[in-house]
Every structure is written in structure tokens, then in C-alpha cells.
Amino acid sequence: MSCSDRWLALSIGNSRLHWAAFSGNDLQQTWDTPHLSAADVQQLIATQFTKSAFHPSLHDNADGAHMPLWIASVVSQQSLLWQKYDAATFITLEQVPLAGLYPTLGIDRAIAALGAIAIVGRPVLVIDAGTALTFTGVDGARLIGGAILPGLGLQFQTLQQATAALPNALPAALPASEERVAPQLLPPRWALNTTDAIASGIIYTLVAGLQAFVNDWWQQFPASPVLLTGGDRDRLYAYLTATMPAMASKLTVEPQLIFWGMRSVRGESLKAES
Numbered sequence: 001m002s003c004s005d006r007w008l009a010l011s012i013g014n015s016r017l018h019w020a021a022f023s024g025n026d027l028q029q030t031w032d033t034p035h036l037s038a039a040d041v042q043q044l045i046a047t048q049f050t051k052s053a054f055h056p057s058l059h060d061n062a063d064g065a066h067m068p069l070w071i072a073s074v075v076s077q078q079s080l081l082w083q084k085y086d087a088a089t090f091i092t093l094e095q096v097p098l099a100g101l102y103p104t105l106g107i108d109r110a111i112a113a114l115g116a117i118a119i120v121g122r123p124v125l126v127i128d129a130g131t132a133l134t135f136t137g138v139d140g141a142r143l144i145g146g147a148i149l150p151g152l153g154l155q156f157q158t159l160q161q162a163t164a165a166l167p168n169a170l171p172a173a174l175p176a177s178e179e180r181v182a183p184q185l186l187p188p189r190w191a192l193n194t195t196d197a198i199a200s201g202i203i204y205t206l207v208a209g210l211q212a213f214v215n216d217w218w219q220q221f222p223a224s225p226v227l228l229t230g231g232d233r234d235r236l237y238a239y240l241t242a243t244m245p246a247m248a249s250k251l252t253v254e255p256q257l258i259f260w261g262m263r264s265v266r267g268e269s270l271k272a273e274s
Ligand SMILES: Nc1ncnc2c1ncn2[C@@H]1O[C@H](COP(=O)(O)OP(=O)(O)OP(=O)(O)O)[C@@H](O)[C@H]1O
Pocket: 012, 013, 014, 015, 016, 017, 074, 108, 129, 130, 131, 132, 133, 151, 152, 153, 154, 230, 231, 232
């Protein structure tokens, strides 16, 4: 792969930015950053992503051509900052080859579904445990539908913000290595202190709801793969493993779905051009 095959994928979420460096179809690195200011973006463009400790893998990007940047955003104030960058491509629903998309569907959901299809085929159900938690189901080349609810972090935060006496009780994340086998991170369902009572209410309700959605999906599409992605994927998977191990064992955790989807969109677009 020559330097000119390098490109960046940027998924703009509600909490933060998710970046990937590709060489052609090979995903080389991923990293997250906070949302950026206009000045940050200007500097990244001016220095072609090489400066300001942005990301070490990009420090040798010195061949002069502007780095292609593919953007999928659900936060317009953040994507607007890139409007003047001549090498940016903004992915829209028109570029997603699925039928049945409704106009206000989040581009992240459509692209994650494409990514899922690319790696496991269809039908497939995607559960994105991000700022919002979403279910997105596709069969054939059609969106079947989905659902949106407050994500795990948001459920803890809103409860705290809207009540005078309740603390933010989101349990601390475990080190990644321990996370998938950590039943001790679950509070007792019948809690005897405030922190546990909040965690119990949110976590047991979330996993019960998730089970209901997944079982309904499997009634319609028996044995369909179900993929779990998003910033809370490991935490949620640990809760599921602890509460319903049989179901958890049939789910697949896939951190990079959005990037597999962006790679598909780019691939189709390059094919169409040539
Ligand atoms: N370093 C981190 N910074 C922020 N959130 C984190 C981090 N690590 C894990 N998380 C969890 O990730 C969740 C946000 O997920 P994610 O980063 O996928 O969301 P997003 O992509 O910004 O938002 P959206 O739902 O709009 O896609 C939060 O609820 C939080 O608990």
C-alpha cells in the first residue's frame, strides 16, 4: 500500500469522536478524542493531522496530499467544523444501500448496520451501547426497524441530575481483562443502600429489556447474529454474562462496526467513480 491509500474515518458521536486510520481496506489504528473546537480542527487541517500529539501513527504523513477524511456524524455542530476541508467526505443516508431507511434515521445506526452485514451477513441485529442505546435490525437489504433509549451512562446521569438526594452511582469500569467474567460487579437486585439500589434498578431493567428485544428478534429471525458495539459494550456484556449467560454466549461484541460500515461505503463510492 502506498501512502496515498491512507485515509481516516471519523465517527462523530454525542459523547466523543471515534477515529480510525486505514490503509486501503486495512484498519490500522483506532482511537477516541473529545469533541474538537474550531481552532483544533483548523490546526489539524493545517498540519495534516501530524502535529499536536494528535495520533502517533499519523506523524509520518508527509507526502503533501491532503489526507482523505470520511465523516459520519450525528452531531451537526461538530461536522460543520470540517466543511472547509477539501478532502472530507460527509456520509449521508443516500450512500447507504439499504431500503426502508426513514429520513431522520441516525447515520451511525445505518452505517453500523452496513458494517454488521459486511462481517456476518443478514439478517442481523445491532445493539449500539453508546450515549444512546439503540437497536437496529436489518434483513435482506431492508431496515426492519429498531429502538432508541438512554444509554447506560445517561441513565445514571439523568437520575442523579433530576433528583436532589441521589448520587451518580455508575459503577466504576473494571479493567478490560476482568470485565467479561465479573459477576461481582452486579449489585444485589434487592439492594440495601442507595448506590446499589440505583445500579440494581438501571442494570436489571436494562438487561431485561435487552433480553426482550433480542428474543423478539430471534422469533422473527431465528439464529440471526446479534452484535454489540459502542462505548458501553464491555460493561453491558459483563452484565449480560452475569445475569443471562446462555443469551450472552450467543451475542458477539464487535467494537469496530461503524468503521467496517464506513469502509463499505467508501468502497462502493470508489467503485462507482471508476
Ligand atoms: N473514555 C470514555 N469517554 C466517554 N465515554 C466512555 C469512555 N469509556 C467508556 N465510555 C462509555 O461510553 C458511552 C458512550 O459511548 P460511545 O462513546 O460509543 O458514544 P458516542 O459514540 O459518543 O455516542 P452516540 O451514542 O451518539 O454514538 C458512555 O455511556 C460511557 O459510559
